[in-house]
Amino acid sequence: MAMRGTRKKTADKPQYHHGDLRRALLDASLALISEEGFGALTLREVARRAGVTHAAPYRHFADKEALLVAVAQEGFRVMTARMKERMAGETSPEGRLVACGVAYVLFAMEHPAHFRVMFGPHFTQPPKMGPPGGDTDAFGLLVDSITQGQRAGVFHEGEPLMLALTCWSLVHGLGSLLVDRKLEFSGVTTVQQAEALALEQTRLLLRGLTRATSN
Amino acid sequence: MAMRGTRKKTADKPQYHHGDLRRALLDASLALISEEGFGALTLREVARRAGVTHAAPYRHFADKEALLVAVAQEGFRVMTARMKERMAGETSPEGRLVACGVAYVLFAMEHPAHFRVMFGPHFTQPPKMGPPGGDTDAFGLLVDSITQGQRAGVFHEGEPLMLALTCWSLVHGLGSLLVDRKLEFSGVTTVQQAEALALEQTRLLLRGLTRATSN
């Protein structure tokens, strides 16, 4: 009963069974969440989109939650990388902090499915992140940029954790509102508009963080 | 036969078999979301908790989404009322703005199920809110308090909509993080702690909003 070539419509390179099903499953999950929402994420539908049987994913993920955990971890890696990349171009503490926040919002806009999984309420156990300073420690980058600003004397004194939470709240709120399309009434839809808005908002908060200088 | 004593005492309307099934369904939905999460919200389980058959809810809600819409609208009413109540005690523009933000976060902590439904991503059509100034126009309260502060000369000039979006982002982010239990690592769990944190955060942002002179 050899039926070969059933799944591929075009005779692409005769890959292995699938080539990299694990990657394909992750991508299918992200596309599915982006297009149909979190509630539509189903192992069977993910397999369908990847062009395999509904049992195949179990060769790569123990169960549905394991798939979600993988998505979340990948999300934290990508987000942290984006932040580092964006902060690298800035030298001043203010610039680095703003870049950090803008990167967060940009990540939400460009990877909404990752964002939803990472911060959504559907985990029995929070996916463990790497050690402080690791490639998933996004929050550490934020705290560091604040303490550096304080050491440089440009930021107000105060508990760094609390200040970091404030910054996080701001960008997480903006990111969430954007991802969930609650700001469309205000005309903010494109990535560029979101970036501009993030820039304005983070600068406004920055004004409350910095010491006596006017402006 | 004894169906009279099973329900509430405040008989504002003649009560039928169940008394007020509509109310009971809403309450069951809220409890279910709070306890088991949004994904566990199922019409059948809601009916189960309300003590009726799984088809009974259709006498009160056209479908599952209609139930959610009702929850969301109620949420906006309650949130707006909470804001007004909390802002009433304040006279200064700064005080009113802070009260507005703190009320938002408190609402999220005290009504997490409402909050999730109101701002969650699972609506085919956003539930229509009442007219500006109505009992569901929470965002209007925010914008008003900002324009009043500008008129009084204590807030920085600038597009009120953009400033309002910034305030909204901050409190929405904090509310979301609290509701989704992402701040437990920092030890913030109780309502009082959340209120204190909201107060600090809004005041920090306020410092960026106010003009040079005042503290």
Add this chain to the structure above:
DNA sequence: ACTTGATGTAGGCGGTGGTTACATCTTGCG
């Protein structure tokens, strides 16, 4: 070649869910 392990297929089991059609009961009213 032949074995072996990873990978994917075929099919099924037990269960849930939204929804509808129709029967039954309760209530308020004429």
Add this chain to the structure above:
DNA sequence: CGCAAGATGTAACCACCGCCTACATCAAGT
């Protein structure tokens, strides 16, 4: 008192899901 109308119960339909087992296929090493 009896009945229409509304509120709830019963039963059923159909789709889908998560997970599991048995089996086929393929790539590669010896």
